[in-house]
Amino acid sequence: MANIYDVAKAAGVSPATVSRVLNGGSVSSERAARVRAAAEQLGFRPNRVARGLRRQRSDVLALIISDIENPFFTALARGVEDVARASNLSVVLCNADDDPEKEAEYLDVALAERMAGVVIFPASLAETDVTALLEHGVPVVAVDRSPESATVDTVTADDENGAYAATRHLLDEGYRRVACITGPRASSAAMVRLRGFLRAHREGEPPRRRPRVAYADFRVRGGYQAMSELLDLAEPPDAVLATNNLMAAGALAALHDRGLRPPEVGVAAFGDTFWSQLVRPALTTVQQPAYEIGQAAAELLLKRRHTPDNEPQRLVLPTRLQVRGSSRRSAEAEPTTAETSPPLPTIAPTDRAGATGHGLARPRRPGVMT
Amino acid sequence: MANIYDVAKAAGVSPATVSRVLNGGSVSSERAARVRAAAEQLGFRPNRVARGLRRQRSDVLALIISDIENPFFTALARGVEDVARASNLSVVLCNADDDPEKEAEYLDVALAERMAGVVIFPASLAETDVTALLEHGVPVVAVDRSPESATVDTVTADDENGAYAATRHLLDEGYRRVACITGPRASSAAMVRLRGFLRAHREGEPPRRRPRVAYADFRVRGGYQAMSELLDLAEPPDAVLATNNLMAAGALAALHDRGLRPPEVGVAAFGDTFWSQLVRPALTTVQQPAYEIGQAAAELLLKRRHTPDNEPQRLVLPTRLQVRGSSRRSAEAEPTTAETSPPLPTIAPTDRAGATGHGLARPRRPGVMT
DNA sequence: CTGTTAGCGCCTTCAG
DNA sequence: CTGAAGGCGCTAACAG
Numbered sequence: 001m002a003n004i005y006d007v008a009k010a011a012g013v014s015p016a017t018v019s020r021v022l023n024g025g026s027v028s029s030e031r032a033a034r035v036r037a038a039a040e041q042l043g044f045r046p047n048r049v050a051r052g053l054r055r056q057r058s059d060v061l062a063l064i065i066s067d068i069e070n071p072f073f074t075a076l077a078r079g080v081e082d083v084a085r086a087s088n089l090s091v092v093l094c095n096a097d098d099d100p101e102k103e104a105e106y107l108d109v110a111l112a113e114r115m116a117g118v119v120i121f122p123a124s125l126a127e128t129d130v131t132a133l134l135e136h137g138v139p140v141v142a143v144d145r146s147p148e149s150a151t152v153d154t155v156t157a158d159d160e161n162g163a164y165a166a167t168r169h170l171l172d173e174g175y176r177r178v179a180c181i182t183g184p185r186a187s188s189a190a191m192v193r194l195r196g197f198l199r200a201h202r203e204g205e206p207p208r209r210r211p212r213v214a215y216a217d218f219r220v221r222g223g224y225q226a227m228s229e230l231l232d233l234a235e236p237p238d239a240v241l242a243t244n245n246l247m248a249a250g251a252l253a254a255l256h257d258r259g260l261r262p263p264e265v266g267v268a269a270f271g272d273t274f275w276s277q278l279v280r281p282a283l284t285t286v287q288q289p290a291y292e293i294g295q296a297a298a299e300l301l302l303k304r305r306h307t308p309d310n311e312p313q314r315l316v317l318p319t320r321l322q323v324r325g326s327s328r329r330s331a332e333a334e335p336t337t338a339e340t341s342p343p344l345p346t347i348a349p350t351d352r353a354g355a356t357g358h359g360l361a362r363p364r365r366p367g368v369m370t
Numbered sequence: 371m372a373n374i375y376d377v378a379k380a381a382g383v384s385p386a387t388v389s390r391v392l393n394g395g396s397v398s399s400e401r402a403a404r405v406r407a408a409a410e411q412l413g414f415r416p417n418r419v420a421r422g423l424r425r426q427r428s429d430v431l432a433l434i435i436s437d438i439e440n441p442f443f444t445a446l447a448r449g450v451e452d453v454a455r456a457s458n459l460s461v462v463l464c465n466a467d468d469d470p471e472k473e474a475e476y477l478d479v480a481l482a483e484r485m486a487g488v489v490i491f492p493a494s495l496a497e498t499d500v501t502a503l504l505e506h507g508v509p510v511v512a513v514d515r516s517p518e519s520a521t522v523d524t525v526t527a528d529d530e531n532g533a534y535a536a537t538r539h540l541l542d543e544g545y546r547r548v549a550c551i552t553g554p555r556a557s558s559a560a561m562v563r564l565r566g567f568l569r570a571h572r573e574g575e576p577p578r579r580r581p582r583v584a585y586a587d588f589r590v591r592g593g594y595q596a597m598s599e600l601l602d603l604a605e606p607p608d609a610v611l612a613t614n615n616l617m618a619a620g621a622l623a624a625l626h627d628r629g630l631r632p633p634e635v636g637v638a639a640f641g642d643t644f645w646s647q648l649v650r651p652a653l654t655t656v657q658q659p660a661y662e663i664g665q666a667a668a669e670l671l672l673k674r675r676h677t678p679d680n681e682p683q684r685l686v687l688p689t690r691l692q693v694r695g696s697s698r699r700s701a702e703a704e705p706t707t708a709e710t711s712p713p714l715p716t717i718a719p720t721d722r723a724g725a726t727g728h729g730l731a732r733p734r735r736p737g738v739m740t
Numbered sequence: 741c742t743g744t745t746a747g748c749g750c751c752t753t754c755a756g
Numbered sequence: 757c758t759g760a761a762g763g764c765g766c767t768a769a770c771a772g
């Protein structure tokens with residue numbers, strides 16, 4: 001495999017000149033042309049490994065996610081990628097599969113490969129350990145939640161306000177017994193969303209106490225069971241908020257199997273997926289700005305490469321309530337959309353100047369063939 | 371950042387000894403312990419970049435897919451990963467986003483990083499060029515279709531027999547005008563599946579000529595429109611085969627909007643996704659062995675690392691028809707499943723010995739929170 | 741079993 | 757603008 005010495009010899013120049021042609025140093029155009037011709041001729045491909053060793057850094061950043069099957073991550077990945085590519089970085093995805101051990105391996109690889117940075121959705125708050133990366137100067141940005149091992153830049157969605165808005169909407173529609181199907185108590189996301197749900201009840205007019213809460217497992221089956229149990233109550237709920245899309249699917253199936261059809265029972269869910277609009281009636285959802293989260297995370301990472309010692313930031317991006325038929329008792333014609341958070345991202349007081357410019361999501365490409 | 375010289379000095383040994391401890395050479399246990407202690411002490415992390423340069427190969431393989439949002443790929447990725455990890459290789463995912471240019475960039479990176487191998491779902495038959503990789507000794511395995519630029523190991527699903535079986539099933543159920551909604555003529559997958567559909571008609575009893583075929587775009591909207599147009603015909607079909615899951619979703623929506631409910635109109639689709647079982651009635655699907663395809667691809671890759679000059683193989687893995695309510699006129703109680711291909715993978719005549727052992731899919735983990 | 745030595749391919753001073 | 761030379765960190769020969 002040809003290297004720069006071969007190219008140099010073929011072009012009649014020094015290896016340094018070849019390197020300069022490759023990296024944009026000043027070379028006379030005549031010699032540059034000779035070098036390019038020789039490189040082409042020899043099928044020369046610069047060896048990034050050698051370059052990485054010499055430069056002590058790579059141009060690849062790792063995105064470690066906990067479940068590749070979750071549509072949230074696919075959008076997130078696009079956001080990271082688009083920003084990274086604009087800065088000539090490649091992104092590789094690592095699927096940790098919700099397994100702290102796998103995740104640790106990938107963190108290890110990222111460090112051993114001296115990657116340009118890591119965006120991580122931590123599999124576990126307690127077990128995910130990014131200190132090694134940080135100690136060795138590899139920037140880390142956490143998405144959605146912050147590992148306990150260290151304070152790092154974090155980007156999250158404003159889940160609490162999202163849950164609040166959805167619950168408030170259900171109450172406003174006239175549902176009187178709004179229940180919540182949420183995730184395990186160990187999940188911070190589950191708890192944050194639940195908090196928003198409860199706050200909406202407290203702040204309602206009149207305030208309502210002790211709304212029904214079912215703890216499930218963020219999965220379809222768990223949603224189904226939780227919904228079934230709720231419906232078996234003496235006073236079953238007339239509306240439900242599911243804190244992720246899989247449990248929502250389960251809840252819908254449970255309703256269907258009992259002949260209950262939204263919006264007879266109101267349904268709202270966290271997480272917009274392509275089937276949210278396909279079910280009939282379409283599903284009211286709290287949309288998480290996954291793409292923007294990815295963008296923001298990548299931007300934080302890029303920024304931190306240049307200012308490694310700044311105080312870690314915490315960005316909170318607004319969620320958005322998409323009202324559809326599943327929660328609309330009143331027969332309005334059009335779907336409506338509403339921001340659920342203040343228009344500007346909330347920034348930790350330490351650094352207010354660093355507002356990450358996250359624009360609109362790029363239009364979602366429809367998926368392709370299977 | 372500590373290197374092996376630092377560790378060697380701290381442990382009072384030579385760098386070579388440190389290297390041996392790292393890579394399993396023979397070292398006296400006493401010295402090995404000293405080395406490990408020193409490494410721990412210094413927070414030493416072996417530099418894979420340097421190792422890669424020295425060894426002229428990396429332990430990372432790339433999986434380049436054309437659309438991260440497609441569930442087919444997520445299962446595929448798991449298959450690749452599980453096999454690779456068993457051989458101590460890491461897998462990184464590269465999302466080419468159906469864009470030949472992006473894809474070319476990732477191929478470039480894979481070559482420049484001297485990756486251990488590449489599994490690729492080619493974005494384009496014509497534009498995807500893997501010759502550079504091959505020339506430089508990086509093994510490549512194509513999934514689902516083979517790029518024109520070179521002959522490489524390929525793993526595909528037996529789509530034709532899958533389509534045949536699904537169509538045959540619809541005919542056997544007594545549907546008389548079975549239509550097909552397939553993808554663009556430029557897509558080989560669309561054409562292969564269509565071929566199976568047509569064959570089932572020719573071989574039916576009695577053979578039926580000129581079944582209705584609609585060409586759409588593999589997307590939800592296209593499926594909706596195609597179904598609508600079919601229903602507008604003077605003699606509308608009483609059953610339909612959609613050649614991917616997104617068009618199936620569109621077709622179901624179109625049926626729903628006209629008050630038609632499967633199995634009144636029979637529906638079968640390519641590609642099993644988690645919602646296939648959630649819709650009511652559940653959807654009859656041709657299941658593609660995505661996980662096994664990934665496994666087989668990784669195995670071929672590993673094998674080729676050791677035998678680079680063997681004739682390229684072509685593996686065809688069986689699909690499987692999962693009959694559910696959407697196509698069952700007769701009121702049987704239980705869903706049924708059937709292999710649609712011969713039990714053994716079909717192998718190109720050049721190398722019959724190389725049957726890849728692909729076992730059962732590991733149980734699908736339900737997804738987690740969004 | 742252990743140490744010495746010589747690169748892997750590239751980039752980046754430093755001289756010219 | 758150009759070339760010579762050293763070294764990034766590691767491993768594989770080779771000697772001992």
